[in-house]
Amino acid sequence: MSAAVERLRVSVEVGAALNLVGALVKYLSLAFLFPTALALGYSESPWPFVAAGVITAAFGYGLERMTRGKERVGIREGFLVVALTWVLGAAVISLPYLLSDEDQLSHPVDAYFEAMSGMTTTGASVLTDLPAVSRSLLMWRQFSQWLGGMGIIVLALAVLPRLRVGGRQLMESELPGPELDALAVSIRDTARRLWLLYVALTAVLILILAGLGWSGVDDRMGLYESVAYAFTTLPTGGFGTEPTSAEPFAPASQWVLALFMTIAGANFALLYRALPRRRPSALVRDEEFRLYLGLLLAGSLLLAVILWDAGLQTGESAFRTGAFQAVSIMTTTGYASTDFAAWVAIVPAAAMVLVALMFPGGSAGSTGGSIKVVRHLVIGKVLRRELDQTLHPEYVAPIRINRFTVDERTVRAVIAFVLLYVGLFVGGSVLLLLDAHRVGLELSPFDAIAASATTLGNVGPGFGFAGPMGSFAPFSDVSKVIMAVLMWAGRLEIVPVVALLTRSYWRA
């Protein structure tokens, strides 16, 4: 009898976690003000947004009321809060898709996939006919990536007084990277500065793109496109309002986008030190940033050479395509300036390079996804040390990054993370292939690998029918759910998600 009771006892304050999630969801309803205003401006129906806003507010408020009196959120509850906020957040974002009369997103799984892809800044889409979607709904899709980029919990930390206690752990779970580089004494100030920098960079990109459009350099770049693409560049999202991603834009715009993707994939704490505080030398001195730029350059040049050699592109165009594609994939943005899915048949090496670039990812503390450059740096150093220690067993060598010692716990956490990541990636590819076989969908192993890597790494486009100009619509509902889970796990850096699946998380 007592054993049965023991087994049922859960030592996580689920109520407290739900209470905080309710509060966060409630405030998320404010996000609908923007598309509502836009719909009114374009004389489109604002009702999907208004209704979604009301439902969200009511749901959040209800959840908060139901669990009143349980406000204390500890370290354990933190994981649950972050994981649930993102599951429910995607549901909230999907509401306008379901409530609108847009047929392409009328199925709940499709709507949820699109919403999760947006919020996690992946950029994989089930839409097949973009021009058919209303302007306000398309902009909502862009906006969902912008919200998810810096993280809604980080945003809440910056503005909500409630999260003053225990916020650090929540933020570390949501913000990518092994550990948080505090910019200010209080976590609240840090969150504020990060969001401020994020907003400022977005504004600058909007101005530059609009300027290119206005001055006639790029006649396809209107104010709408400037805002839409800025909203998905800084969070390294990758959704577009054009059916062919970034292909229609002028070379100048593509270079600007590549530059801002590079910025978005850099550590924002580092950028904050380099840009507003005017200490650009901080960038050069940062080991991760140097490796990040090095990898981007190497990838760009390699692609350019392969493309030029194959005669696909020459001159500036080869370099632009190489750089744009390498930057877009490695920063996990997912724009395309050309249909690179077609490379599989013509230049398979280039396609392979792109899949390989899905793994380094952005820098720690950036809006980019995937493994993160700093983890590769740590693992590289661990490997070198291992080799050294086989020859010199007594050699004691702490791992150092930027002259600071990384403690062995963190080193182990990094190794564990990468192993989990690779495990999920392999598992995802196998599951997608199995499911494709089950429903009779034609999916090559390469395309399955790309689809798993692109969703887990929050990149966006894959290969085959899921290429940058294609759509994820042909996948079965089961596959879409698998990929939504991969995106969710990838965005939260796996640990908060996987921890929820362990016994020791729930037991005392």
Add this chain to the structure above:
Amino acid sequence: MKIVVLGAGQVGTTIVEALHSDHELTVVDLDAARLQVLGYRYDVRSVAGNGATRRVLQEAGIEQADLMIACTSRDEINLVAATLVKKLSAALTIVRTSNPEYLEAWHERQIEVDFMVSSELEAAHAVSRTIGVPAAKQTDIFAEGQVQIVEFDVPVGGDGSTAPYRELVGLPLKDATIPKDSKVAAIIRADSMLVPRGEQAITPGDRIIVIGSPAAAREWGRIMAREQRSVDDVVIFGAGATGLAIAQVLLDEQHIRVRVVEPREDRAREVAEQLPEARVYCASGIDSEFIERERIGHARAAVFAMREDAKNLYAALLAKVHGIGFTIGIVHEPFSVAVFERAGIDVAVNPRSVTAEEIVRFAHDPRIRQLAMLEGDRYEVLDITVRESSRLVGTPFKELPMTGSLIGAIVRDGSAIFPHGEDQLEPGDRAIIFTESRRVAEVEKAL
């Protein structure tokens, strides 16, 4: 001068030994038995009690004292005492510390003490100087590092003689090729000192004392070591506070490769974190297999800075067996210096006596800026500012009397000059003088 000394340990005792004949000393220590022993040997007053209290300091007569030397082994006691003394009297304060961070704060004038010495750092500098000058038994620096005094044993036998060695040893000094900016200050043969005149020659087996610029000292070291290369990599056994300080100083000052061997795992990690440029091993210094595998024997020099003298001696001999040419032992017992030298360890450094020496330098007459003792206390090195009324002003060097004292260098307008026959002393010059201890008073009067 009235001096209060806190601490009657090794450092305190050495200080008392050096200062008791010229000054009025009061020694304070918690241990009454130690004080008694000291009282039998030297004519000093002793007070038993905690020197970091007002009562005991007053009992020791701090109000009338001119100088307080806090040299207990506990930093905080020394600092509290010095702080109290600043309020209780006008005495100058000297504090011994083992914490480099206190020393740094003092250098930046954030700790109000007149002079601060760290045993670890003094030992580290002593090691660094010896390594910079291979084959040296002891080296001391003067005039802010511009003048160096080095003691060598001229090697006996062997056929590895290099050309510069043959042009120096065995020839009369006036014909020998002596490295530029240096002078032979003394030749000690069969326990008696010879005044190095022009016709005198250095012979194998002599112990010689050389005064010169740091570059010249290194050159002498190379000649005496009879090889061209100087030390470029060092292995340090034991990463305690002293070992760490040695590693740090060698990395900062000598720019050579440093390997550190430390048996305690957590300490090894700590040191590895603090010294990114050093290679740290977690191993025992007496693990022969490890020494073989890591080719420790190929290192140019090894420093043994473990806690126990006996272990250091064993490890040093083991390293010699494995082929290390130059070994430096850190010793903790005063008598160990002789034991180490007898066993063939090239240099033995006693951090406590180095510290005491440094404190004595400061405690001496303010006109005599620094002082070093060589060969026990038979010879001293003085740094004296020449008075206008000195009868030696204006006399060319070649006409100065040779009486067992020698002016090795003069510091004029901040830079060192190594004088030749025609140079003359000027008032205000700082003269670096090597002399027999019994002639110190004579020299002071002459200048």
